[in-house]
Amino acid sequence: MIILNSKDLEEVLTPEVSINAIKDAFSFYSSGKIIQPQRQVLTIKGNWWGIMPSYTDFSFVTKIVNVIPSNKERNLPSVQGVVILMSPDTGEPLAIIEGSTLTAIRTASASVLSTELALKRRSIGTLGVIGAGMEARYHLKIALKYFSVSKVLISARKNHYQLAKEFGGEAVELEKLLRESEVIYATTSSDKPVVLGKFLSEDFHVSSIGAHTPNAREIDDETIKKAKTYFVDSIQAVLNETGDFIQPKNLGILPKNVYEIGEIINKGISIERPSIFKTVGIASQDNLTAYVAYNEAIKKGIGIQVFL
Structure with missing residues (x-):
């Protein structure tokens, strides 16, 4: 299993890579190639939290994400989160990924893709x-x-x-x-x-x-x-x-x-x-982006290896 931090994600998710991943994510979603139950939304201490599971034939991903507007006063990003990628075949954890940056990259990539279209x-x-x-x-x-x-x-x-x-x-x-x-x-x-x-x-x-x-x-x-x-x-x-x-x-x-x-x-x-x-x-964006980030990181030897 590897851990990918914000710097790692910026290195592996170049604009071309992340936009192609998002294009696949939307295509998969609308064609039924990805299963994503409706995310569970919680209000915790007045703030929005979401739990977003999804899976394909090759990836299971869950993201826990929140929006904490008061974080601006703490000099912290208002969006915090973590993404867990697992194998749907063996059940092994493959990666733990910093969620704020992955969310920002996949969201921006969606906007950029919409613009190109x-x-x-x-x-x-x-x-x-x-x-x-x-x-x-x-x-x-x-x-x-x-x-x-x-x-x-x-x-x-x-x-x-x-x-x-x-x-x-x-x-x-x-x-x-x-x-x-x-x-x-x-x-x-x-x-x-x-x-x-x-x-x-x-x-x-x-x-x-x-x-x-x-x-x-x-x-x-x-x-x-x-x-x-x-x-x-x-x-x-x-x-x-x-x-x-x-x-x-x-x-x-x-x-x-x-x-x-x-x-x-x-x-x-x-x-x-x-x-x-x-x-x-939507969860398919996190799924495909996390899967692509993991594979790019493995190819480039990026991330921290953790042995459970």
């Missing part, structure tokens, strides 16, 4: 990132290595000046970001919309990774009404977990084109823009 190219004019936490950082890390990006705008309540300096972007007010960005990544813990349709151009792609409860929103109704395609990681998951899908569905304002991203991949569906991708995160 929506734009049908590997270049972005102006990329806008809303938020300045760990997820925002990994979205920038992966997107800027995978795409040719002309300009980066970053907006957040705080720390976006530092993030902009780190990635060669510009720290701006939210309205400017929304008006000028071709692609927008919403990576916030806000429960009120930060993607406001009245400011958006007529051609945009939005990937939203926040708003994990039925009452929370990152995307407002006007944005939904402008979109021609709304695609998601899992119809079942977004129907249960996010106000960004539940509320506009109840209002009858979802666009006619609503898909799972795995369906788009498997059937070669062409996405009409403006487009929205909503991801709440």
Whole structure:
């Protein structure tokens, strides 16, 4: 068994590797090649916790993950977690993997994949990132290595000046970001919309990774009404977990084109823009990413060997 820490994951999960793993994860999910029971969600001391099991013919994975917003005051990532990879054949533990970084990489890879599918190219004019936490950082890390990006705008309540300096972007007010960005990544813990349709151009792609409860929103109704395609990681998951899908569905304002991203991949569906991708995160992403990370680490001799 090996242990993979954050540094190990960054070394083995290059953008090409992680995005291909996520593409397979969504394809497997929508074609029924992966079994993932609905995750168990707990509220512990007022914070969200999830237990996410899944298995394929070649991998069993369980992730325990939480979102602790007050960790920002402790200088800790707001998302904490651990991933356990086991063999479905022998039952052996194969790897224990640091969950915060794996979650950030697989989530950012999903946003980047959605962008490539929506734009049908590997270049972005102006990329806008809303938020300045760990997820925002990994979205920038992966997107800027995978795409040719002309300009980066970053907006957040705080720390976006530092993030902009780190990635060669510009720290701006939210309205400017929304008006000028071709692609927008919403990576916030806000429960009120930060993607406001009245400011958006007529051609945009939005990937939203926040708003994990039925009452929370990152995307407002006007944005939904402008979109021609709304695609998601899992119809079942977004129907249960996010106000960004539940509320506009109840209002009858979802666009006619609503898909799972795995369906788009498997059937070669062409996405009409403006487009929205909503991801709440599903276990298949963790499964395939953990499995690929493990195999890459074994090939490269990375990680700490532990003998039980």
